[in-house]
Amino acid sequence: MITSKTQMVGLLGHPVHHSQSPAMHNAAFAALKLPYAYAAFNVAPEQLPEAVAGVRALGMRGVNVTIPHKVAIVPLLDEIDPLAKRIGAVNTVVNDNGRLIGYNTDGKGYVRSLVEETGINLANQVVTMIGAGGAARAVACTLAEHAVKQIRIVNRSREKAQLLAELLNPLVPTVSVDPQQAGEAIADATLLINTTSIGMYPHVDEMPVAEEWLHPGLIVSDLIYNPLETKLLKTAQAIGAKTHSGVGMFINQGALAFELWTGETAPTELMRLTVLKQLLQGGK
Template sequence: MADNQNVADRIDGHTILIGLMAYPIRHSMSPTMHNTSFVKLGLNYAYLAFEVGNKELPNAIQAIRSLGMRGSNISMPNKQKVIPLLDKLDPVAKMVGAVNTIVNDNGVLTGYTTDGTGFMKSLEDENLDITGEKMTISGAGGAGTAVAIQAATDGVKEMSLFNIRDAEWENAKRNVDIINKNTDCKATLYDLADQDAFKRELADSRIYCDATGVGMKPLEDKTLVSDPSWFHKDMIVYDTVYAPRTTKLMTVAQEAGVDHVFNGLGMMLEQGAEAFKLWTGEDMPVDYIRDLLFSEDPSKVKN
């Protein structure tokens, strides 16, 4: 923990609890990020990860009220399932149809989404601008929806969205409809089974974003793009997965000599900073946390 402060020195009867509810979630770096920030700023909060799936979600959300928690982050598979359990939705979360942050104001729970802005801010941090460009994205779950809609809102000119014909297919169609009706971006939906289309759309894309869970446990040896020739040097390849640090997709992109290859750490940091502000009213010490998160010293940051 930052500044070598003992847990017993900072947890007392006034400590305010914030959660993270998802499954699986023990790999998450969010507790490290938020608790280190609390210590750095002298804030009396504690952030804990809870393995909560769809079945446990209703009781877990009620616990936010019952325990007087300040709020919680929400991740897969709960980002859409949580919406009917909340009292209010931020306008952006309503458009996206997914929530990754809950704020509790005296028992009134409001849902927000910070994933999309976190994604765009992470590119900005790397001095990369995708406005006016073409984007290919796979996945139409909570994170994928937020990224796609935010990118279109912020000026991506063309978007090719790929998804398998699973439970999220209807959501993928909804995303494309929202983008085409509410932004200047032209979005098209493709079945991920159409590999010829996937290869073709990647060929002239400035950025490819994988917003699926492929690449993280238990699929850490999998990737949606296994052929390096599908990528070109001048593009950005962005995997929203950050554990493992180097995913199978990233390895393929590196083999292709792609200039800009990223995991989801930057997005995680920036979406976390937005949530931090919503809960505490304070700015997360982003530069300080970035040094810890991107450190190669395993004693400083634990997965």
């Protein structure tokens, strides 16, 4: 029940109708009997400054930030956590008595789930990443900190890919790849990561790469969690490649955000079960 003591948190994104964050967080708040409520807010890019002002004006405890706002929100905040600053993107905001502090829990959540679910040895990986946006930056920075062999970034905007490559190169050899050479960049890679929204509900028949570029020696990882199994993952599985969905990253990054807002240990398994139940029931 929402009362005058309830602290509001939420999600800023565009679109947000597909998000499982409200169900996941509200189930966690209820289980721990915490006075919080979570709602999703559809915020067009040009409305982001007003939305951030609204977080302050309404005294919200904080928000998650998703596509397409993770980079754009950075200059609108009062303080950026060192990791989020290095990544250059924010996915979680904490309102500390009117001071908005930006964090990034994406990379940590991703790597934790990837290792747990695939048993991958990160040090052996040649990584080809599709996309160079906020989520890509978080994942790539965290993989670089874990000293993967090489990172290749394929993005429609070569400039964005090049900027990310320059950021990572001091830690690990990184190159930007023209989309026309994407097939070659995947041919001898061991880990393929889709960080774009291509294949996300409702566009479930789309793939970010050509089917013939996939091979059995790949671990194919998709940050998308709705649908639970994207066309990319289904196709990869059919040719014998190991796959990794975005659910684990979503749960782990959400748990870290939950803890930043509440100071309580997140009920991670409950959050996972809530999301899986919603997805399997077709909740969008």
